[in-house]
Amino acid sequence: MKNSNAFLYCLIAVIFVSCSSSSSEEQYLDLSDEERLVLAKKIAHNTIMVDGHVDLPYRMRIGGFSLQKEILNVAERTEGGNFDYPRSKEGGLDAPFMSIYIPSRYQESGGAKVLADSLIRMTKGIATTWPDKFAMAYSPQDIQRNFEMGKISLPLGMENGAPIEDDIGNVEYFYNQGIRYITLTHGKDNLIGDSSYDTTYTHGGLSEFGVKVVNEMNRLGVIVDISHVSDDTFYDVMEISKAPVIASHSSVRHFTPGFERNMNDDMISKLGEKGGVIMINFGGDFIDETFGEKSSKVNEHIVNWLADNNRKRSDPEAIAYIEKYVLENNPFPSVGKVADHIDHVLNLVGVDHIGLGSDFDGVGDTLPTGLKDVSMYPNLIAELLKRGYSKEDIEKICYKNIFRVWNEVIAFAKST
Incomplete structure (x- = not known):
């Protein structure tokens, strides 16, 4: 078995060296499924892989994690869930955006900012508890540096802008805490704007306060995330934001008619025109x-x-x-369903506007066969190779596209 694997790795090495970029796609198509998976694993481990949305922090909160006693030890293989260090290393995941998820009920009961602070501290505690395995990351350069040291980066994204409350100064407060994108809404309309899951249409899109929030995010260098917002809110953001935006964990509405949580073709086109990226959600309800x-x-x-x-x-x-x-x-659904969504975005706006936003640890037992946890990204890469995607295409999807957006957001902030 070892000799067989060694032969396959040698074969892949020859392909990497001998194939020109113009013919490599054809070479990938000529490989057997087993050979293609070996190549996919090689790409996954040699390429920075960013996932736009992993719900580990809230899973840890529910699981009873504390900085004094690690009941949920993500440095080791865990029972249940979709993320931990060993499986991340197996799958080649280098930079999962840690979702600082704030359930919508905190908008009514209060305590959203307190919960956000606690989840941020908890996430930073992962890096301080296991500094040989994890490190915080506040820029693409941090991720690159951590990747070279073999560490998994933990960039922070806040899912639901509710912790901003009614104080615009809290945008800068959370930027200083390390938050690098904010998903404007979640399950219900909030002070910022309307949610895709709500039918109240409180503001008819962004509120006046929401306009200030988007402008302040642009000024500071915080990426605007339009996952979870209503269509009207999305179009308002497209008009107002001066920097490109992302959908950190959304898929394509073409395959899920009536599911407003996903993006329709016109929205994807406008996102692309503004230089943004849609990061495809793996959840079963999102793709099938x-x-x-x-x-x-x-x-x-x-x-x-x-x-x-x-x-x-x-x-x-x-x-x-x-x-x-x-x-x-x-x-x-199958891994192929995720690839179908990627194909659709490719055909609409091109490969420069696609990323991965699995929603691991956030969509329960709905994940596709072959994409059940963070160890399985190579299965998706192998499927893309089978469909004719080049190594450069896959690198863009894995990290180059989100790095470009992030760097443009940083550059805009520095110019203001």
């Missing part, structure tokens, strides 16, 4: 409109079987039955 119905049917069958057989899910017999039934009636 049939997933919900298929999943419901499987769950209904399992619930009925448990009742009919007087079994609990934890019973060995039930575990074996459920595993077999799900395998035979797999409701989950």
Whole structure:
């Protein structure tokens, strides 16, 4: 087996050296699936890989993490969840944006800023607890440096602008805490603007305060993230923001008609015109409109079987039955579905406007077969190679596009 793997790696090395950029895509197409996966793993480990959205901080909060006692030790392989250090290294993930997720209920109950502060401290605690494995990152240059040292970078993005509250000074406060993008809304309309999941249409897009927030983010060098916003809010942002913006974890509405959380073709085109990037979400509901119905049917069958057989899910017999039934009636989309979304954006606006925003640890048990956790990015890369994407294309999708946007946002801030 070792000799076989050695032969494959030698084959891949020859391809890298001998193929010109104009013919490499054809060479990738000529490889077997096994050879292509070996190449994909090589690309994943030799290329910086940025993921626009990983919900580890909130998972850690729920899991009981504290800086005094690491109940959830992400430096080691963990039970459940989608992210930890060993699996990140296996998959080639170098810079997952840590989502400082603020549930919408904090907009009503108060405490959004306090929760954000605690999640930021918790995330920074990962880097101080395991400094040989993790490091904070506040710029593309930080990520590059950490990559060269073999460390996983932890850039910070805040999911929901609610912690800004009604104080524009809090934008700079969170910038100083290390936040480098802000998802303007989440599940409900807030003081900044309207949410894609809300039907209240409180402001009809951005509020007057939201306009100030976007301008202040531009001034400071904080990336504006339009995932979760309503269509009206998106179009307002496109008019107001003087720097390119991102969708940190959204997919393509073409494949999920009526799902406003995803972006329609016109929105993607306007995002591209402004130099932005859509970072594709891996969640089943985001990439396959049939997933919900298929999943419901499987769950209904399992619930009925448990009742009919007087079994609990934890019973060995039930575990074996459920595993077999799900395998035979797999409701989950394939890696190819994620690639379909990437293809669609490519055809609309080109490869320079595509990134990866998995939503790992944030979409529950909905992830595609072959993309269940951070160890599996090479499966997606292999699928892209199979479809004719070049190594340069994949590098752009993995990090160069988001680096470009981030650097342009920084440059604009420095020019003001």
